[in-house]
Amino acid sequence: xxxxxxxxxxxxxxLTLLCIALAVLLPGAAASAAESTVHYTKESIQVxxxxxxxGQIKAATFNKKVRNLHLELKSGAHVLVHxxxxxxxxxxxxxxxxxxxxxxxxxxxxxxxxxxxPVHHKLRYIAGGILIAVVIIVGGVLLFDxxxxxxxx
Numbered sequence: 001x002x003x004x005x006x007x008x009x010x011x012x013x014x015l016t017l018l019c020i021a022l023a024v025l026l027p028g029a030a031a032s033a034a035e036s037t038v039h040y041t042k043e044s045i046q047v048x049x050x051x052x053x054x055g056q057i058k059a060a061t062f063n064k065k066v067r068n069l070h071l072e073l074k075s076g077a078h079v080l081v082h083x084x085x086x087x088x089x090x091x092x093x094x095x096x097x098x099x100x101x102x103x104x105x106x107x108x109x110x111x112x113x114x115x116x117x118p119v120h121h122k123l124r125y126i127a128g129g130i131l132i133a134v135v136i137i138v139g140g141v142l143l144f145d146x147x148x149x150x151x152x153x
Contacts, residue, residue: 040070040080048081052098059101062088065110 051057051073061070069091071079083091095102105113 038078040078042080042082045081045083048079051079052094052100055098057095057098057100060092060095060103062092062102062104063110063113064088064104065107066114 048069048071051071056073056075057071058074059072062068063070067083067085067088069081069083071081073079092102092104
C-alpha cells in the first residue's frame with residue numbers, strides 16, 4: 001500500500017496564514033470599491049450658470065426622466081443639477097455653445113437611475129439587536145444552570 005504524503009504546513013498554521021492574508025487584502029478591496037462610486041453634490045441652477053459662464057464644466061449628461069443634469073467639472077468634482085420641465089433643449093444648446101460634451105441617457109438607463117433609492121439598514125439593526133439579546137439571555141441561562149448544578153453537588 002502506498003501512503004499519501006501530507007502537506008508540510010500543519011492545518012492550524014495554514015488557516016492562520018490564510019486569515020492574516022485575508023485581513024491584509026480586505027481593506028484594499030474595500031478602498032478600491034469605494035473609489036469607483038461617484039458622489040454627486042447637489043447644486044442650484046444659479047450655481048450651474050456661474051460654472052458654465054466661467055468655463056468650469058467638462059462634460060454633461062442629461063436624464064430626461066427625472067430632469068436632472070450630471071456635470072463633471074474640470075476640477076474633477078461631480079455635480080447634480082435639477083432643471084425645470086422643458087428646459088433641456090436650452091440647457092443643451094448653452095452647453096454645446098461653450099464646447100462642453102453633452103450626452104443624453106437612453107430610456108433604459110434613465111429608468112434604472114430613477115429607481116435607485118437609498119438603502120436603509122433599519123431591519124438589519126433590529127435583527128442584530130435581537131440576536132445580541134438572545135445570545136445574552138442564553139448565556140445567562142447557561143451560567144445560572146451551571147451554578148445551580150454545582151451547588152447541588
